[in-house]
Amino acid sequence: MFPADFGYTSARSLDEALDLLAAAQADGEEAKLLAGGQSLLPMMKLRLATPQTLVDIAGLTELTGVSNGDGTTIGALTTYRALARDPLVAGRLPAMTDALAVLADPQVRARGTIGGAVAHGDPAADLPAVLLALDAQVRITARSGSRVTPLDDFLQGVFATDLAEDEIVTAITLPPGAATGSAYEKFEQPASHLPLAGVCAAVTVENEVITSAKVAVTGVAGRPFRARHSERALVSAPAAADSIAVAAASVAEGVRPLSDQHASGPFRLHLAEVLTRRALTRALARARRPL
Amino acid sequence: MAGSRDVTVEVTVNGTPHTAEVPARTLLVHFLRDRLRLTGTHVGCDTTQCGACTVAMDGVAVKSCTVLAAQASGHEITTIEGLAADDSGDGLHPIQRAFQEEHGLQCGYCTPGMVMAIRQLLADNPDPTEAEVRHGLNGNICRCTGYQNIVAAALAAAAHLREA
Numbered sequence: 001m002f003p004a005d006f007g008y009t010s011a012r013s014l015d016e017a018l019d020l021l022a023a024a025q026a027d028g029e030e031a032k033l034l035a036g037g038q039s040l041l042p043m044m045k046l047r048l049a050t051p052q053t054l055v056d057i058a059g060l061t062e063l064t065g066v067s068n069g070d071g072t073t074i075g076a077l078t079t080y081r082a083l084a085r086d087p088l089v090a091g092r093l094p095a096m097t098d099a100l101a102v103l104a105d106p107q108v109r110a111r112g113t114i115g116g117a118v119a120h121g122d123p124a125a126d127l128p129a130v131l132l133a134l135d136a137q138v139r140i141t142a143r144s145g146s147r148v149t150p151l152d153d154f155l156q157g158v159f160a161t162d163l164a165e166d167e168i169v170t171a172i173t174l175p176p177g178a179a180t181g182s183a184y185e186k187f188e189q190p191a192s193h194l195p196l197a198g199v200c201a202a203v204t205v206e207n208e209v210i211t212s213a214k215v216a217v218t219g220v221a222g223r224p225f226r227a228r229h230s231e232r233a234l235v236s237a238p239a240a241a242d243s244i245a246v247a248a249a250s251v252a253e254g255v256r257p258l259s260d261q262h263a264s265g266p267f268r269l270h271l272a273e274v275l276t277r278r279a280l281t282r283a284l285a286r287a288r289r290p291l
Numbered sequence: 292m293a294g295s296r297d298v299t300v301e302v303t304v305n306g307t308p309h310t311a312e313v314p315a316r317t318l319l320v321h322f323l324r325d326r327l328r329l330t331g332t333h334v335g336c337d338t339t340q341c342g343a344c345t346v347a348m349d350g351v352a353v354k355s356c357t358v359l360a361a362q363a364s365g366h367e368i369t370t371i372e373g374l375a376a377d378d379s380g381d382g383l384h385p386i387q388r389a390f391q392e393e394h395g396l397q398c399g400y401c402t403p404g405m406v407m408a409i410r411q412l413l414a415d416n417p418d419p420t421e422a423e424v425r426h427g428l429n430g431n432i433c434r435c436t437g438y439q440n441i442v443a444a445a446l447a448a449a450a451h452l453r454e455a
Contacts, residue, residue, distance in 0.1 A: 001337050007294030008315035008361055024293050031293065034362070041318075041357045042339050053293045054315070058362060081351070105430025106411060107345055107354045191340055193429070 003044035010056040014063070014168065018143045020055045021166045029053050033168060035077055036111035038104070039120045063115070063170055072174040076115025076139075080104070080127075083114060093174075094286055095133065095182035095200050095279075099126045102186055104193050115169045118151065121161040123258065124194040124219040128155060130184055131172060132216035132226055133200040139171040148173070155223045180204045180212070181287025185279040186219070187271045189262045195219035196263040197271035199251070201279035205239045205287040215247070215276060220268045221255045229253040230276065239284050248276035298361040304329065305373025313360050320344045322360035323370060331371040331403045335432070342431030345404040346370050352411035354430070371403035374410065385455065386410060386448040395444030397435035405431050409445045417453055421446065 011017035017033070024031035032040060032051035035058055043049040057063070063077040066088045074083065083089050084100035091097070103109060103126040117127040118138060128151065136151040143166065151172075154162045163169065186198035197219045204212040213234035218224040230247040237243035252272050257265035298315045301308070304327060311326055323329045323346070335343030337356050344356040347369040355368075374384040381388070386406050389395065396402045405428070412419065412427040419427065424445045425438070433441060 002318070002321075003316045005296060005314070005316055007296055008298055008359070009294035010361070010364075020293060027293065029293060034359075037359070037362065038339065038357055041359070045337065055294070056359075056362060105342070106427060107342060107352050107408065107430045108339065108357075110348075110351045110353050111358065 001045040003041065004047060004050045006044075006051055007053045008056065009054075010059060012059065014057075014060055014141065014170070017055050017057050017060065017168060018141065018166065020053070021168070022143055024053045024055075025165045031055055031165070033057050033119070035113045035116045036079060038108045038112040039116060039122065057168070071176045074114055074172045074174075076118075076169045076171055077113050078115075080109035080112050080114070080117075081106075084109070093130075093134070093182065095130045095184040095202060095283070096127070098184035099130045099186075099198075099200070102184075102188070102193075103127065114172055118154065118172060119161060119163055119169045121155060121157070121159045121223070122194075123158050123222050123224070124196075124198075125224070126184070126186060126195060126198055126218060128224040129198050129200040129216040129218035130182075131174075132224055133182065133202045133214040134174045135214070137173045137175075138169055139173060140167050141170045142167045146170075152226060158222045160223075181283045181285070183279045183282035183286060185275040185282070187275060197268050197275055199272060199275040199279045201276065201283040203234070203239075203280065203283045203287050205284060208239050210234045210237050210239050210243065210284075213247070213280075215251065215280070217251060217255075217272055217276075220252060220257050220272050222258065225255065227251045227253075227276070234280075239288075241281075244277055244280045244284070247280065248273045251276040298364070300360045300364045302360070302363045302365070303367045305369060315359070315361055317360040318356055319346070319358040319360050319363050319368070320355040322363075323355060323368070329370050329372050333400055333403055335400065335404070340430075340432065341401065341404070342408055343401050343404040345407040345431065347407060347410065350414075352408055369407075371406060374406065384410075385451040386413070386444070389444040389448035389451060390441075393440050393444040393447050395436070395440045401431060401433045401435075405433065405441055409448060412445065413449050413452060417449060419445070419449060 029052040031053040063075045182202035186195040202214045215227040229250040233247045259265040333343040335341035
């Protein structure tokens with residue numbers, strides 16, 4: 001299978017990439033950024049995407065790598081493989097380490113990027129659940145300037161995000177202290193490895209009482225979402241199985257579940273509850289024994 | 292249409308530099324098979340799932356059906372044809388030899404991709420458990436073997452390579 005014909009340019013700088021996007025927009029052409037291509041190229045081969053222009057940004061090394069300052073900054077072009085091997089992630093962000101071990105497969109992880117995972121807007125992507133639970137922000141650049149937006153606002157629906165045609169996601173940032181006890185659990189569709197449901201939990205515990213709780217769910221609704229009902233039920237509750245069960249029971253409160261040939265809506269909701277229990281149990285255990 | 296529909300690809304494959312003009316939409320696997328006639332790399336599912344097209348790009352296993360030839364420009368590719376050392380004697384890499392000894396293939400279609408994926412697995416983890424081998428091969432599908440002898444071959448190759 002070949003993608004439909006397109007024009008290709010390998011950008012040598014972020015400025016050049018932004019200029020190429022702006023030029024395509026001015027000409028009324030659909031342009032797509034190509035980084036790892038692990039989501040975009042399969043869609044193009046199936047003709048689900050037929051951009052006229054591809055701007056290859058994979059060579060922009062300034063958009064790769066992880067750094068710690070006021071929080072953690074992850075360059076958008078950092079691959080899953082590089083992320084999993086980075087000392088600032090391994091051991092410090094356990095839920096991300098969990099997700100990176102079960103996300104797609106090793107070959108896809110060698111090419112796929114965190115920026116792509118966010119910008120693609122896939123309702124069943126693994127990492128957005130982890131990033132949502134860690135209160136990630138998305139850094140975005142256009143020729144007209146840069147902005148930062150919470151991932152929770154950035155994700156809008158099925159393959160829909162708050163990214164304009166002339167913008168590039170340059171980095172994901174995590175606030176300081178994001179490395180509390182956290183865990184990611186998924187139940188995957190075995191062919192695609194995408195989660196039918198995936199849940200990330202991040203908690204803080206003091207004297208056996210939960211003092212903060214974040215729960216995010218992917219694969220279940222039109223976009224990955226924060227389970228606010230569960231979070232409210234957890235804060236100030238004892239760090240015990242009963243609290244976990246109560247929180248898990250309301251994880252998809254008010255959510256209209258996806259339903260397709262792989263899993264019905266009720267099955268996805270069932271998975272979300274079970275996975276929330278598992279993720280919270282592991283996150284609490286990790287919170288008691290900080291890494 | 293901004294950008295060019297034809298691109299010049301400069302890529303080193305199995306140690307040999309190549310330069311070619313190809314349509315921008317050319318996938319790396321087709322470039323390897325149709326241009327360079329390196330047909331050891333197979334097209335299986337063509338949807339990034341089966342891993343039959345696995346090659347190493349700058350030493351890291353990737354699925355060549357999901358990389359544009361243009362993206363490989365400036366990089367080094369190793370295919371199954373380039374895996375064995377020149378002085379290997381029988382022309383086989385220890386992983387290939389382990390597949391032969393452990394009966395790790397039946398129809399053979401998935402084998403080049405399996406071998407290239409196992410090369411990466413063992414480069415990352417020279418002494419894997421059986422469970423780690425099975426998990427590490429979840430990007431490769433085999434319809435014949437039930438995986439049992441592929442896993443046995445990977446473990447045998449790991450032992451050979453550690454002794455080498």
